[in-house]
Amino acid sequence: MFRESKLPALQICLLLLGNSLLSAQSRETASQPPATTRIESSPWQFETLVLNNGTEYAGLVQAMRPEEIEFAEIFRKPGQPMSAVIRAIDPADVVKLQRLPSDIRQLMMARFQQFRDRAAIEAGSMQAVVLKPALHAGRTTFQYDGRWFALASTADEESTRRSIVRIEQIFGAFRQLLPPRVERNPRVRILLFGSLDEYHTALRKMKLAIDNLAVYTGRDNTIVAGAEISTFARELAKIRAAHEAVMRDTDADYDRFREQLAALSKLLARRGFTRKQITDEMALRKAAWNKQYDQLVEQINEANRRNEAKFNALTDRTFRRLYHEAFHAYLQNYVFPPDQIAVDRWLNEGLAQIFEAGQLDANTLRIDAPPAITLRTLQHDLQGPTPLRLATLLKADDDSFLATHRTGSSQRHYLYAWGLTYYLVFEQGLLRAGRLDSYLANSQRTRSDRFEQLVGMPLSQFEAQWRDFMLRMQALR
Numbered sequence: 226m227f228r229e230s231k232l233p234a235l236q237i238c239l240l241l242l243g244n245s246l247l248s249a250q251s252r253e254t255a256s257q258p259p260a261t262t263r264i265e266s267s268p269w270q271f272e273t274l275v276l277n278n279g280t281e282y283a284g285l286v287q288a289m290r291p292e293e294i295e296f297a298e299i300f301r302k303p304g305q306p307m308s309a310v311i312r313a314i315d316p317a318d319v320v321k322l323q324r325l326p327s328d329i330r331q332l333m334m335a336r337f338q339q340f341r342d343r344a345a346i347e348a349g350s351m352q353a354v355v356l357k358p359a360l361h362a363g364r365t366t367f368q369y370d371g372r373w374f375a376l377a378s379t380a381d382e383e384s385t386r387r388s389i390v391r392i393e394q395i396f397g398a399f400r401q402l403l404p405p406r407v408e409r410n411p412r413v414r415i416l417l418f419g420s421l422d423e424y425h426t427a428l429r430k431m432k433l434a435i436d437n438l439a440v441y442t443g444r445d446n447t448i449v450a451g452a453e454i455s456t457f458a459r460e461l462a463k464i465r466a467a468h469e470a471v472m473r474d475t476d477a478d479y480d481r482f483r484e485q486l487a488a489l490s491k492l493l494a495r496r497g498f499t500r501k502q503i504t505d506e507m508a509l510r511k512a513a514w515n516k517q518y519d520q521l522v523e524q525i526n527e528a529n530r531r532n533e534a535k536f537n538a539l540t541d542r543t544f545r546r547l548y549h550e551a552f553h554a555y556l557q558n559y560v561f562p563p564d565q566i567a568v569d570r571w572l573n574e575g576l577a578q579i580f581e582a583g584q585l586d587a588n589t590l591r592i593d594a595p596p597a598i599t600l601r602t603l604q605h606d607l608q609g610p611t612p613l614r615l616a617t618l619l620k621a622d623d624d625s626f627l628a629t630h631r632t633g634s635s636q637r638h639y640l641y642a643w644g645l646t647y648y649l650v651f652e653q654g655l656l657r658a659g660r661l662d663s664y665l666a667n668s669q670r671t672r673s674d675r676f677e678q679l680v681g682m683p684l685s686q687f688e689a690q691w692r693d694f695m696l697r698m699q700a701l702r
Contacts, residue, residue, distance in 0.1 A: 269299075269301065269333065269336070270325055270329055270333055271283040271284055271285065271299060271325075271333070272284065272285055272286055272322070272323055272324050272325050272330070273321070273322075273323040274286075274294070274296055274314065274319060274321070274322050274323075275319070275320050275321040275322075276314070276318050276319060276320065277318055277319070277320045278318075282296060282298045282312065283298065283299065284296055284297045284298040284299040284309065285297050285299065285325075285330070285333055285334060285337055286322070286324065287311065291316070292315075292316075293313045293314060293315060293316070294313075294314045294315075294316055294319065294322075295311060295312075295313055295314075296311070296312045296314055297309050297310070297311050297312075297337065298310045298311075298312055299337070307584075309337075350390045350393075351383070351386040351387055351389075351390050352386070354369065354386045354389050354390065355369070355370075356368065356369055356382065356385065356386065357369070357370075361379075364379070366378060366379050367380075367382060367385045369385075369389050371389070371393060371412070372412075373392075373393065373396040373412060373413060373555075374392065374396070374412050374413040374414065374415050374448075374554075375411075375412050375413075375414055375415070376388075376389060376392075376414075376415040376416075376417060377414075377415070377416055377417070378416075378417040378418075378419070379417070379418050379419045379420075379423055379455075380417055380418070380419030380452075380454055380455045381419060381454075381455040381458050381459065383458060384419065384454045384455055384458050384540075385417065387540070388417055388544075388547070391544050391547070392415070392547060392551060395547075395548050395551055395552075395580075396551065396555060398583070399551075399552065399555045399580065402580075402656060403555075403556070403560050403656065404560075405559035405560060406559065406560050406561070407558075407559060407560075407562060407565075408559070411446065412558075413446055413447070413448060413551075413554040413555075413558060414445070414446060414447040414448070415447070415448045415449075415450065416447060416448070416449045416450070417450050417451070418449075418450065418451035418452075419451075419452075419453075419454060419455030419456070420451065420453060420455060420456060421451050421452065421453055423451060424438075424449070424450070424451020424452075425451070427449055427451070428440075428449065431445075431449070433449075437546060438450060438451060438452055438542070438543055438546040439451075439543075439546040439547050439549065439550045440550060441550040441551075441553040441554050443553070443557055443563065446554070446557075446558070448547070448550045448551060448554055450543070450546065450547055450550070452539065452540075452542075452543040453539070454539065454540060454543060457535075457536055457539055458536070461532055461533075461536055464528070464529075464532055465529070468525045468528070468529065471521070471525065472521075472522075472525070475518065475521060479514070479518075482514060486507055486510060486511070489506075489507075489510075490503055490507060493506065545581050545582070546581075548580060548581045548583070549577045549578065549580070549581035550577075552576065552577040552580045552581070553573065553577055556568065556573065556576070556577075561665065566665050566666065566668075567665070567668060568665060569619070569665075569672065570621055570622060570623055570625070570626055570642075571618050571619060571621055571638070571641075571642040571645065571646070572642070572646060574626055574638075574639055574642045574643075575642035575643050575644075575645060575646025575647070576646055576650075578599070578639065578642070578643040578646070579643065579646060579647060579650060582595075582596045582599070595647060595698065599640065599643055600644075600695075600698060602640060603640050603641070603643070603644045603695060604695060604696055604698075606637060606640060606641075607692055607695060607696060608696070612692075613637050613638070613641045614688070615641070615645065615684060615687075615688045615691070616673060616684060618638060618641050618642060618645065619672045619673055619676055620672060620673075621638050625638050626638050626639065626642075644691075644695050645691065648691050648694060648695065649679075649680075652694065653680065660679070663679075664676075664678075664679045
């Protein structure tokens with residue numbers, strides 16, 4: 226008979242295990258060649274389709290047939306991943322169809338195809354990554370040599386490949402928004418540890434006392450990162466195998482169940498039950514079995530969904546820290562080498578936080594919305610009795626920011642650095658028309674003087690405008 230008790234016990238165990246792994250992590254508060262620069266840098270443009278009932282869709286026509294128009298409605302809400310719905314529309318219902326010029330349409334279709342194939346592309350890219358396994362202290366480690374970075378990993382192979390693909394993507398995305406000014410060698414070095422114990426051991430050897438999941442040391446040109454990804458990945462594989470075993474057992478049970486039904490049908494016939502009575506009894510027993518089977522499948526699917534969600538949350542948090550530190554490395558190596566131009570620490574950290582919170586759509590990094598928690602926390606601090614003054618932020622040195630890993634007070638420096646940089650980038654076009662270069666090149670003046678020249682007004686006047694803007698801003702996610 227159906228062993229109903231197997232799955233609930235398994236599901237509870239797995240979900241508790243997932244929570245324990247995540248709680249440990251939460252302490253930290255292509256086979257396809259790259260797209261051309263033209264595809265990556267051109268802005269999104271859409272075709273529009275209007276129905277006779279007034280409904281309007283924005284997206285791209287996928288196919289035109291006499292019986293239907295296949296239209297991809299594309300959604301790009303600020304701060305959210307891009308999504309699309311493919312609609313089959315009767316041409317008789319269409320009152321207006323605005324098409325793109327053929328050259329622009331070709332570019333947009335190529336970009337949309339990147340989005341549609343992203344999962345397949347990433348999977349293909351993961352397999353295309355050339356890893357060199359090595360035996361170190363009795364265990365297998367992996368080495369990778371790429372254009373932008375060299376990586377050494379103690380994580381499992383799948384997690385290592387996934388990390389490499391994501392980091393390659395983010396370096397490509399950085400190029401779109403801050404094009405490289407220099408070609409630097411040697412490449413950035415990345416040390417990826419598959420467990421937090423290994424990570425903290427490495428930090429102690431480097432004499433670094435921090436709580437973040439990743440850190441970039443400019444002195445060594447090295448990013449060090451760690452997470453329990455490998456542990457979770459192994460447990461997730463065990464979970465999937467256990468679920469598959471449950472389904473195999475259930476299939477075997479069903480074969481035995483069918484044999485029992487056949488034997489029961491013959492027994493009932495020998496005892497004089499009518500054909501209808503036997504048929505009804507068989508139908509009832511089959512319905513009960515199917516109900517149990519459907520419940521089992523739903524429970525397994527729900528367990529898998531929850532565990533995948535937990536794993537995705539874990540990897541997302543890890544990748545965002547990697548993106549943050551990768552930006553520091555990219556800025557130092559390819560845009561503003563410290564021996565040529567010094568980047569103010571508040572600006573460096575502010576930009577890193579903006580890029581960290583971005584959404585990757587194919588090979589495009591979207592930094593078009595503020596993270597809700599960060600914005601709300603800053604707004605709360607600005608409304609407090611003693612908000613951090615911008616003059617203090619502009620003068621903050623490296624130690625003021627490094628201290629945030631050990632004290633809550635300096636966390637405000639990161640918070641205000643994000644808010645100030647966000648305003649400058651999105652409201653004053655800091656990344657456009659050489660404004661950033663001009664600001665950084667003016668190093669002979671004081672930081673306050675340089676900043677006032679950048680914004681074109683006294684610091685006190687600017688601070689009042691900035692504060693008002695940040696308090697009025699709404700979080701979009």
